[in-house]
Amino acid sequence: MADEQQHKQLHLNAFLMGVGHHEAAWRHPRTRAQSVLDVRHFQALGQIAERGRLDSVFFADGLAVGPRIARNTLAVFEPITLLSAIAAVTERIGLIATASTTYNDPYTLARKFASLDHISGGRAGWNIVTSAGVDEAANYGLDVRPEHEKRYARASEFVDVAVKLWQSWESGSVLLDEDLGVFADPKKVHAIHHEGAHFRVRGPLNSPRSPQGRPLLVQAGSSEAGKEFAARFAEAVFTAQQSLEDGIDFYTDLKRRLPRYGRRAEGLKVLPGVVPFIGGTEAEARALESEFTELISPDYALRQLSTMLGIDLTEHALDAPLPPLPPIHAIEGNKSRYQLVKDLAEKDSLTVRELIGRLGGGRGHRTFAGTPEQLADELQLWFEAGAADGFNIMPPYLPGGLEDFVTEVVPLLQKRGIFREEYEGLTLRDHYRLEPVDGGSDGQEWQAAQ
Amino acid sequence: MADEQQHKQLHLNAFLMGVGHHEAAWRHPRTRAQSVLDVRHFQALGQIAERGRLDSVFFADGLAVGPRIARNTLAVFEPITLLSAIAAVTERIGLIATASTTYNDPYTLARKFASLDHISGGRAGWNIVTSAGVDEAANYGLDVRPEHEKRYARASEFVDVAVKLWQSWESGSVLLDEDLGVFADPKKVHAIHHEGAHFRVRGPLNSPRSPQGRPLLVQAGSSEAGKEFAARFAEAVFTAQQSLEDGIDFYTDLKRRLPRYGRRAEGLKVLPGVVPFIGGTEAEARALESEFTELISPDYALRQLSTMLGIDLTEHALDAPLPPLPPIHAIEGNKSRYQLVKDLAEKDSLTVRELIGRLGGGRGHRTFAGTPEQLADELQLWFEAGAADGFNIMPPYLPGGLEDFVTEVVPLLQKRGIFREEYEGLTLRDHYRLEPVDGGSDGQEWQAAQ
Numbered sequence: 009m010a011d012e013q014q015h016k017q018l019h020l021n022a023f024l025m026g027v028g029h030h031e032a033a034w035r036h037p038r039t040r041a042q043s044v045l046d047v048r049h050f051q052a053l054g055q056i057a058e059r060g061r062l063d064s065v066f067f068a069d070g071l072a073v074g075p076r077i078a079r080n081t082l083a084v085f086e087p088i089t090l091l092s093a094i095a096a097v098t099e100r101i102g103l104i105a106t107a108s109t110t111y112n113d114p115y116t117l118a119r120k121f122a123s124l125d126h127i128s129g130g131r132a133g134w135n136i137v138t139s140a141g142v143d144e145a146a147n148y149g150l151d152v153r154p155e156h157e158k159r160y161a162r163a164s165e166f167v168d169v170a171v172k173l174w175q176s177w178e179s180g181s182v183l184l185d186e187d188l189g190v191f192a193d194p195k196k197v198h199a200i201h202h203e204g205a206h207f208r209v210r211g212p213l214n215s216p217r218s219p220q221g222r223p224l225l226v227q228a229g230s231s232e233a234g235k236e237f238a239a240r241f242a243e244a245v246f247t248a249q250q251s252l253e254d255g256i257d258f259y260t261d262l263k264r265r266l267p268r269y270g271r272r273a274e275g276l277k278v279l280p281g282v283v284p285f286i287g288g289t290e291a292e293a294r295a296l297e298s299e300f301t302e303l304i305s306p307d308y309a310l311r312q313l314s315t316m317l318g319i320d321l322t323e324h325a326l327d328a329p330l331p332p333l334p335p336i337h338a339i340e341g342n343k344s345r346y347q348l349v350k351d352l353a354e355k356d357s358l359t360v361r362e363l364i365g366r367l368g369g370g371r372g373h374r375t376f377a378g379t380p381e382q383l384a385d386e387l388q389l390w391f392e393a394g395a396a397d398g399f400n401i402m403p404p405y406l407p408g409g410l411e412d413f414v415t416e417v418v419p420l421l422q423k424r425g426i427f428r429e430e431y432e433g434l435t436l437r438d439h440y441r442l443e444p445v446d447g448g449s450d451g452q453e454w455q456a457a458q
Numbered sequence: 459m460a461d462e463q464q465h466k467q468l469h470l471n472a473f474l475m476g477v478g479h480h481e482a483a484w485r486h487p488r489t490r491a492q493s494v495l496d497v498r499h500f501q502a503l504g505q506i507a508e509r510g511r512l513d514s515v516f517f518a519d520g521l522a523v524g525p526r527i528a529r530n531t532l533a534v535f536e537p538i539t540l541l542s543a544i545a546a547v548t549e550r551i552g553l554i555a556t557a558s559t560t561y562n563d564p565y566t567l568a569r570k571f572a573s574l575d576h577i578s579g580g581r582a583g584w585n586i587v588t589s590a591g592v593d594e595a596a597n598y599g600l601d602v603r604p605e606h607e608k609r610y611a612r613a614s615e616f617v618d619v620a621v622k623l624w625q626s627w628e629s630g631s632v633l634l635d636e637d638l639g640v641f642a643d644p645k646k647v648h649a650i651h652h653e654g655a656h657f658r659v660r661g662p663l664n665s666p667r668s669p670q671g672r673p674l675l676v677q678a679g680s681s682e683a684g685k686e687f688a689a690r691f692a693e694a695v696f697t698a699q700q701s702l703e704d705g706i707d708f709y710t711d712l713k714r715r716l717p718r719y720g721r722r723a724e725g726l727k728v729l730p731g732v733v734p735f736i737g738g739t740e741a742e743a744r745a746l747e748s749e750f751t752e753l754i755s756p757d758y759a760l761r762q763l764s765t766m767l768g769i770d771l772t773e774h775a776l777d778a779p780l781p782p783l784p785p786i787h788a789i790e791g792n793k794s795r796y797q798l799v800k801d802l803a804e805k806d807s808l809t810v811r812e813l814i815g816r817l818g819g820g821r822g823h824r825t826f827a828g829t830p831e832q833l834a835d836e837l838q839l840w841f842e843a844g845a846a847d848g849f850n851i852m853p854p855y856l857p858g859g860l861e862d863f864v865t866e867v868v869p870l871l872q873k874r875g876i877f878r879e880e881y882e883g884l885t886l887r888d889h890y891r892l893e894p895v896d897g898g899s900d901g902q903e904w905q906a907a908q
């Protein structure tokens with residue numbers, strides 16, 4: 009291993025959404041709105057990220073359209089299906105799909121991820137979410153969204169079951185012995201006989217052990233329950249942090265929880281989000297950001313903000329401050345984002361219009377406008393100050409915003425010796441420098457033997 | 459349109475399973491057993507089928523491993539994920555995935571198929587199954603498999619809901635009007651407010667109308683309830699028929715049921731299965747078939763047969779006839795296959811060993827051994843006698859069995875003017891010469907505009 013690879017390296021995930029994270033991205037001339045319906049757009053993004061040697065690409069997901077259909081570019085593609093099509097045109101980039109533990113069955117979902125891991129040769133990751141939205145319940149026969157705490161309780165049991173299913177085929181269980189006529193060794197394939205409060209699942213999984221043993225487990229909730237869940241299961245955490253100080257607090261808090269679950273700090277990578285507007289000069293970058301801010305439709309943004317805060321702001325004056333907000337314990341949706349937006353508005357005494365502008369880029373994720381050097385400085389600062397093991401890069405417009413990051417910022421990080429020049433391993437788990445899941449991997453052996 | 463395209467054309471689906479349908483295929487030197495774990499094997503099969511201008515490829519699926527793990531090549535990949543990876547390396551071939559109405563949620567599954575249809579540019583099909591296996595229930599919290607009739611009742615409501623969800627975005631609803639800032643026209647995107655015995659689903663679907671409007675609906679059950687279900691929903695039907703006579707009866711019966719649902723005979727294509735052993739001479743083909751039969755492990759085959767008949771034969775003498783069988787009304791699993799196997803054994807007074815040999819190739823589907831000319835004759839005979847609108851081609855070994863069919867049999871069918879020389883349209887629905895689903899397709903328009 010070369011010397012610079014011994015240095016602590018940061019990790020980069022590209023969070024891809026439609027034609028960009030900025031809510032008005034699809035109206036800006038740097039994007040083609042039609043691309044949201046075109047799989048080739050997303051396949052090309054996967055290839056750009058791989059060219060930049062990023063760890064992974066990631067797709068969010070929600071299970072309802074919501075009331076903002078007129079202005080929302082939304083999710084056309086279901087992430088696992090989409091990532092399978094991206095797997096087919098890439099070789100190394102990790103592939104992280106969001107899926108809900110509230111509205112899925114563990115057997116079905118564990119199989120899907122095993123399948124994606126087989127298809128991609130060990131590049132699958134699962135962003136585990138509990139579906140905080142209010143509209144999702146009604147698509148699954150429920151009158152109201154299950155409570156925050158109950159969602160996380162179900163999520164824990166769900167992941168337990170999924171992990172047992174992925175382990176239900178020991179490594180080495182697939183024999184493919186043509187002479188003896190033995191496909192798999194029945195002694196190494198186990199029923200799991202899970203019986204819990206939420207699920208009864210016999211197993212084994214209907215798919216042999218996948219190349220990574222199981223997908224990378226990713227989590228993105230930052231409430232108390234969310235952090236505890238992350239400490240127990242997550243190998244990477246996406247989080248929204250507005251300031252370096254908040255970033256350090258969150259990072260420290262999360263890492264401190266790990267020993268209680270018998271886990272080491274290196275086993276969980278914290279990746280705060282950043283929405284980069286990149287320009288040749290800082291002024292150019294800021295001007296670009298303003299172009300996007302001006303394209304925001306206030307009525308759409310007001311509805312978005314209303315959903316985020318759980319109160320109706322659609323009739324509220326744009327140039328007034330926020331009305332009084334409910335206390336955090338009354339929030340059953342996305343608790344951590346609620347807190348972040350509340351703090352942001354209060355700290356700088358923002359009017360609603362100003363708040364909307366601040367949130368336009370990343371819905372609460374930090375927006376950064378500057379030169380490639382400035383952005384590299386900022387990322388290095390957070391990384392070395394103990395606020396991040398890497399970043400969730402959220403290009404405000406696509407593909408340009410990712411292309412610029414890869415061609416202008418990545419080489420700077422490489423020159424500074426804090427980001428890989430080449431992939432070191434084959435799997436997503438390798439990219440994140442995580443221990444392999446116990447034992448080898450049947451799939452990979454067969455692939456390697458080709 | 460050229461003259462020969464006016465002729466009635468037959469349709470060909472390639473039913474792909476592991477390294478072939480013959481249960482001992484993976485032990486034969488014409489296959490490489492490891493391919494069952496390799497996505498590239500399946501991608502190559504999709505490309506071979508497309509080279510042969512076949513209508514579609516199809517993958518079966520089950521939601522449990524079952525007790526025969528030692529001898530079973532089983533499903534490694536979940537079909538929708540797998541077909542998405544095949545979509546990425548093909549352009550025209552239709553992509554049919556099996557999915558269960560008994561162990562899925564309609565909202566989730568409708569979205570998956572919409573996603574596959576978007577990804578493939580309108581090539582998705584759904585083989586609707588009710589999961590007849592006994593082992594699946596225990597992976598989904600149930601003690602026993604729901605009864606045959608109840609499964610079909612749920613299936614009907616499930617498909618109703620899915621169709622409503624696919625229609626919840628009218629065609630033309632996606633505007634992408636950048637100047638007005640209007641992504642979609644809210645007046646053309648509808649909640650469905652479904653409330654039924656099994657499901658409550660508000661909608662709309664979280665994915666815009668897909669290129670085909672909805673996937674091709676395929677069905678493969680042939681019991682009374684299965685046929686009624688097919689008559690109501692199916693646009694293609696896979697079926698196992700041992701003799702031309704049985705084929706004609708089934709075909710006639712099914713087509714007669716259509717007018718009651720306001721449907722025309724052309725709207726449903728009947729595709730009996732055939733397992734072809736192709737050789738330069740008939741003797742060569744038969745010798746090849748024997749090679750495979752000899753590789754069958756009797757203990758595996760006995761378990762397979764026990765499952766099919768719902769009785770335990772594992773201690774039964776191989777050279778004795780079958781013991782008395784339960785009456786058809788007592789069968790809660792695959793009713794039509796039970797009947798077929800029972801009839802086959804009785805008609806020719808087969809011993810268990812002989813029966814196992816007959817079933818080895820296609821689990822009850824018709825096995826055919828002969829020259830390419832003989833196979834083309836046989837297919838043409840069934841097609842012109844009114845037993846088939848096309849065929850479900852089940853290669854006994856892969857990729858060779860598909861390769862031979864495409865290079866040796868397809869050209870004969872083309873020369874006879876009963877199979878296309880080129881694809882006429884873009885979508886799976888086009889290939890099967892079915893009416894487009896009401897209205898145009900947003901996805902396709904955008905793709906065409908590229």
Ligand SMILES: Cc1cc2nc3c(=O)[nH]c(=O)nc-3n(C[C@H](O)[C@H](O)[C@H](O)COP(=O)(O)O)c2cc1C
Pocket residue numbers: 067068069070106136137138139140141227228229230231232233234235246247248281341342343344345400
């Ligand atoms: C970067 C990021 C991506 C997220 N993606 C999704 C998503 O795709 N679907 C979803 O339902 N929630 C998503 N969430 C929300 C979280 O999973 C979680 O529900 C939310 O943060 C509320 O959790 P908390 O109450 O623990 O803070 C995301 C959050 C972050 C920070």
Ligand SMILES: Cc1cc2nc3c(=O)[nH]c(=O)nc-3n(C[C@H](O)[C@H](O)[C@H](O)COP(=O)(O)O)c2cc1C
Pocket residue numbers: 517518519520556586587588589590591606677678679680681682683684685696697698731791792793794795850
């Ligand atoms: C060609 C063919 C393919 C089938 N594929 C599947 C499958 O993948 N999964 C499944 O559960 N059942 C599958 N079946 C079974 C049928 O869907 C159905 O459950 C079975 O025929 C019993 O239905 P019946 O009782 O109406 O005859 C298939 C049947 C045929 C003929």
